[in-house]
Amino acid sequence: VIQNESIETKQIKTCQHPKHDEYLNQSKNTSKQFSLQKVPTRLIKVLELDELAMICSMCKKKTDKDSQYLQTEEYKAPISRKNNNDNISKIGNHTYLFRKDILYTGEELQQFESDYQEIMTQLKISSEIKLSSKIIKMSNILYNNQHRLNLKPIYDPIAFKTMLETADKDLIGFFDELYAGTNPNTKSETTNNNNKKKLVSLCYFLASINNKYINGIKVDIGSYLETSGASSSSIDTLANIGVSVTRKTVNRKKNFISNEHQQTVDNYCLQNIENMFILNIDDYHNIHRRNQPTLLQTHNIYHFELILD
Incomplete structure (x- = not known):
């Protein structure tokens, strides 16, 4: 038994590197005794050895220079401990x-x-997403809002920004990026707020260039001009430069609103029925100026103004 243990101990104290003999033949001093040490953890998979395997200092050094091992995925270079x-x-x-x-x-x-x-x-x-891709994404959202959801244009900057970022996460920060381009640090709060409103209009115009059917803001501008008494030629001129729609489009929009007026009023009343009140005005005197009580003009607009106040 003692003899077997001695043989086993001797075998353990020999280098177990798979290329030990090859490295030894390449060495100039084949009779030199090399110190044994436990195989490094980083070389266990590379050499396919057991965790308790022992290799000599020569094999360890040559392994880190052997191209066969350096090209394997499992190989990890040694980390120097020198603090120089x-x-x-x-x-x-x-x-x-x-x-x-x-x-x-x-x-x-x-x-x-x-x-x-x-x-x-x-x-x-x-x-990063390109600016052109963001404009296309924004155009798709605004088109869907106008033609599928029948929503009116949003002019409030905060609500507009929230709407874009909620609809598409890729547009998070898009409006802020445009706002940063206005150099807000050098302007007053009032100017910055006005610039935000202008940026909302700019976004709608960019979307209308991408898709001509996104024309909600142009219709609003054309309707405002027509109501203000602008001539047909003026409205058409602004339409040619892309600011408004033509007078014909404005007229079609007016006819559509007129035909849908009853339904619009009904829907509004149903949505706000809890806040609605009805006033019966009869023989109400105009008290905005001195007048005889015998003079009755219930159709005067001042009566409605006073009651609403």
Whole structure:
């Protein structure tokens, strides 16, 4: 039994590296005794050895230079434990540690760092959504709101921004990006608020250029001009430059509103029936000026104004 234990101990104390004999034949001093040590964890899978396997210092050193092992996916280079500031070079945000077998100069490493930063910048740019794609996404949302949901244009900047970001997460920050382009830090709060309203109109105009059927804001402008007494030629001129719709479109919109007026009023009353009140005005005197009580003009608009106040 003692003899068997002695043989087993002797076998354990021999190098178990699969290429030990090959490395030994390549060595100039084949009779030299090399110290044994436990195989490093990083080389266990590479050498396909057991965790308790022992390898000599020569095999460990040659393994880190053997191209057969260096090309495997499991191979991991050793980490130097030296704390020599002369061997450490900081370039940009990265720290490079030199080993004796690295032959790169400082200039080469600076070039590598420059190439790396350029590649990372390109990857970041490619992952961002282009402005044209954001405009298309915004146009699809505004078209759906106008023609499928029958919603009116939204002119409040906060509500408009919330609507876009809720409809498509890719548009989160899109309106803020446009607002940042107005140089808000150098302007007053009043000017910035006005610029936000202008940006809402700009978004609608950009969408109308992408899709001509997104014309809600143009219809509102044309209707306002027509109500203000603008001539047909003036409205058509503004339509030619893309600010308004033509006078014919305004007339069609007016006819549509007229035909749908009864239904619109009914829907409004149903939606606000809890807040509705009915007043019966009869023989109400105009008290906005001195007058005889015998003079009755219940049709005067001042009567309604007073009651609503």
